[in-house]
Amino acid sequence: MVKEADSVNPSHALFDSFVQAQTCKETQQNFIELCRHLKVEPRDYKHFYSKLKDRLNYWKAKDLWQKIDKRAAHPDYEQGQACHQNKCLVLGAGPCGLRTAIELALLGTQVAVLDKRVSFSRNNVLHLWPYTIRDLLNLGAKKFYGRFCSGSIHHISIRQLQLILLKVALILGVEVHTGVTFEGLLEPSGSTGWRAQVSPGSHRAAAFEFDVFISAGGGRYVPDGFKIKELRGKLAIGITANFVNRRTKQEAQVQEISGVARIYNQKFFQALHSEIGVDLENIVYYKDDTHYFVMTAKKGSLLKKGVIKQDFPDVNQLLAPANVNQKALEEYAYDAADFSTDHMLPDLEFARDHAGRPDVAMFDFTCMHRAENASLVKERKGKRLLIALVGDSLVEPFWPLGTGIARGFLAAFDTAWMVRNWGKGGLPLELLAERESMYQLLSQTTPENISKNYASYSINPSTRYPNISMSSIKPTQVKHTVLDGLLKSLLLLHANGSAESLRRLEDLLSWCQKNTAGYKHVKVKDLSESWRSGMALCALIHNFRPELINLSSLDEYNITRNNKLAFDLMEREFGITPVMRASEMITCEKIDQLSMVVYLTQIRNALTEKDTPAGNEGLFLEACITLKSIFNNPVVPVSSSEVGGSELCYFCNKHLYVLERGSAEGKFFHRSCFNCYQCGSTLRQGGYAFLSDMGRFYCELHSAAEEEERDEGHIGSQV
């Protein structure tokens, strides 16, 4: 709605209306009008903010742009490039969902927020820690809400907080969809990535594909894969009540109560009990958009006053709507508010909740929930999704103390830091471990023990938590937070898989995928089963040396033949020893990943002509070195007997490990055993003779002598 006062420039008036809007709907409508008028497209999220700023040359907007520019210029965001290829869906437009969305937008992520509510109707008032005040001021809170923290006690109503954050989010190009319910994640299919199932199903948010999902749906929503811990304390019944604030002089004079507990003011609580029968543990009163009261009531007095109809040991039954007399609850809350403000608030009238009812609620906080993990990675069809919890969805706070917002924002920043690393190609396990290291600290944070240097706060945890160890949780400790897919199988491959190991394995896999892409009957998804048919190996050879192989002559079901062909070619052309017999590829129950890693590493080295020591020994050595670093362990991997073919060394008859294994003439043996029968010198590929009737190997020198004697050997060309 354009205000008459600024008829000269309608965009200025539209901007003013947007800034001053007092409801979610009004904010969204004014924003759309402003964008239309300035001809800026919010969906062009990458350039939206800069275009808006350029086109709205209005002095009143300048201080806001300055604040946003200052934040956006922080090196953490890399000028909006840190996550410019990522897309994120945020579930929940509560304070924590919106605060996270803002950080992700600053990182350059395309962000969509969903909320089933169409209005911001929470009157309840939250206490703010000093750092959250600074944070909100830096985002322009005063611009959007002139009264922000003007009183003696610092607090804000949830709806005002949401309005501030919504406005900043919109300015930064975040799409906010209200009236849309998230119903679950849809797995990738075909070329489509991760999406959300939403209601209404026709909403365009249903088509949004993303690689990051932030669950900020409040305490009741927990996505699949997360486990919740229950922290049960002694029975605690909370009551919140909001009364209309008419902002009269008389009201202004009434003192707020920042939190008074029974143990500190016995006299007050005794008087409250004896005079009006209200028995409380504590009470808080904040004057904000409403007169807001929150108190912990004793069960006995609630029963006596008829608020709770019947006593039950189970708290859910006790506080079930059917067991609560709403009128009696209103009277109880009214009496407590009136008494604690010394009857100085005139004409106490309940404010209305989202359903138009008197805004008074009773709830249980005997039991608080906390997620065991803050984040996880899911992988389906090769597409990974980073999922993170923030806000009440992560830890349910005792919110009258302001921990919900303070810790909620800390978690929002920590999550943004993790997404930043995700966007920069960080390894899932490393970033999950780092996130969990931070999460461990969250419940211990207080206004006193976090850094006081609020000006330097950024999404980098080290700016906020003094002496933080970002690696107190190791990648191996968060393996269970990687669900399904290649990564999971790689983890299972080796229990001590280090971050470096995973990187190398992923590198190897993507090299294989790149070089077999587009070949018929070939789909390389892993470093094991995808190679069974032999088609992928043949494709790999064909990709580099098309003249060596006629692909049209291959039959994908003739596994032995395909593998034999590939093994033989690899051995003959590149000197790479097969890791299995071709027949084993069909008979073994599982293709051993480690064997395939050894084999494929050598192939990659050979085909890409990596600078390795000459010959097969060099390639083998290189593969061993790679594996040693992959597994960060001495090279003693799976024995061949576990791989499918029970194998003993041809020469010494002892157990044969894959990495020790050489082969020649269809025999498998320890490389160290591959010596001349006559002189014991080490044999090399292309430099031995095999006398088949005796089954003996010789060096060239002794083979000649032997041949002379027996006239029956032949010179081997490969091992």
Ligand SMILES: NC(=O)C1=CN([C@@H]2O[C@H](COP(=O)(O)OP(=O)(O)OC[C@H]3O[C@@H](n4cnc5c(N)ncnc54)[C@H](OP(=O)(O)O)[C@@H]3O)[C@@H](O)[C@H]2O)C=CC1
């Ligand atoms: N009563 C109070 O005093 C409240 C206080 N707070 C404060 O705010 C802090 C942070 O809250 P925050 O973590 O952001 O959570 P919030 O509860 O503020 O926000 C979550 C939002 O997500 C919506 N939502 C939940 N499930 C879905 C779904 N499936 N699809 C679409 N929308 C969904 C919720 O709607 P719905 O609520 O209808 O489920 C709600 O609007 C709290 O710690 C507390 O301090 C927050 C809420 C209430």
